[in-house]
Amino acid sequence: MASSSFQPIQGMSDLTTPEIYLWQMVESRSRDVFQRYGFSEIRTPIMEHTKVFVRSLGETTDVVSKEMYSLEDRGGRHLSLRPEGTAGVIRHVGGQGQEAAELRLYYMGPMFRAERPQAGRKRQFHQVGVESLGAPNPASDAECIALQHHLFNEWGLKNFSIRLNTRGLPEDRQAVADGLRAWLRPRLPELCEDCRRRFDLNVLRVLDCKQEACQVIVDQAPPVTEFMSEPARVYLDEVTRLLGKLSIAVTRDPKLVRGLDYYAHTVWEITHPALGAQDAMAGGGRYRVTLGNRVIEGVGFAAGLERVMTALEGEGITAQSLAPGPNVWLVSMGDRAFEENLELLQMLRRHGIACGMDMNGRSMKAQMRVAGKSGAPRVIIRGESELENGTFQLKDMQEGTQEDVTMPELMARLTPLRVQ
DSSP states (O other): OOGGGGSOOTTOOOOOTTTHHHHHHHHHHHHHHHHHTTOEEOOOOSEEEHHHHHHHHOTTSHIIIIIOOEEEOTTOOEEEEOSSSHHHHHHHHHTSOGGGGGOEEEEEEEEEOOOOOBTTBOSEEEEEEEEEESSOOHHHHHHHHHHHHHHHHHHTOOSOEEEEEEOOOGGGHHHHHHHHHHHHGGGGGGSOHHHHHHHHHOGGGGGGOOOHHHHHHHTTSOOGGGGSOHHHHHHHHHHHHHHHHTTOOOEEOTTOOOSOTTEEEEEEEEEOGGGTTSOEEEEEEEEEEEETTEEEEEEEEEEEHHHHHHHHHHTTOOSGGGOOOOSEEEEESSHHHHHHHHHHHHHHHHTTOOEEEOOSOOOHHHHHHHHHHHTOSEEEEEOHHHHHHTOEEEEETTTOOEEEEOHHHHHHHHHHHHHO
16 A cells, blocks of 8 residues: 555644644643633534635635635535634524623634645644633723733743734724725735735735735835724723733734634734744634624634644643653563552552553563653562562662562552652
């Protein structure tokens, strides 16, 4: 069979040891932090009706127009793999009663976008995120940013930066688009092909362009807040003030817009130098989505875990440093000791102690070699004399010392290892 038969689809990856230990750390610490803030988990399907994403993200966004994996099933329904997490959560909330209006939910799992694979960008990627439902409130926005800041610290990240801006009120959108178009119109021939298309369809996306020539032009543009109403600017000022009270440093960036249509008021992005030129690691914002005659409002964020892994490794937090190992290894001298150790192995595991032993009947020398490779700090050795006396030889692998202990003494020595 050709070696390519064993490879996953381009842009998708297997996750296994040792890198999986880093993922497990991020996921477990995320759940812990989210629960402290009163968020509960939601697991939405990875496939939704295409309209779920179109009505939330906007038909002219790159995600919807270029990047979704979509299909038509046997019943003629248009379906898409989820390209992000918020739209599915909003769909779920829209189907609930009024009690869902202030839900606090978190999610983690795979997302899918038909992008050109590159460092930090995969076709199947993973996100962890939260949605805090409720009407616009600067304190809620500040809390959400504080939660994300806390989360990144819990993962071990220090060298990240938070950029902050506003999309303004929904009723400001036309004025912002008109003002930006008026400023860009004389410079339209200098923009890239994508930005000339965006000029009519979604002019704010011009501010997000990564082409160097477009960035030079955008850097000269007036801040979008110039075209917004006074309440929108006051709201952003209050979010900034509250973050200062929480000792969370942010940089106001008037060019930050985040391209999804559902955003209103606060938007932010978190960057990390380990990611290079494409340094965005996470982002979030306040949103407003209309579902029929119902309006869903909230604030949330999502972090791309593949990018988080790169940032963690950039700060020296490696999978190898998190690899779990057995607390103790069992070595058997003889068939009877092997069977007795097999029972002991199961008993120790039921007491929460990670342990292992050789199952292949190797010599004691070979078993000790395996024990050393396992990284276990202690080894239990049993032969005929230990079985007759009801004792255990307990060897400290770091100190090289060895002593006979009884069962109560053995459990007293091993139990502290379990909780370290």
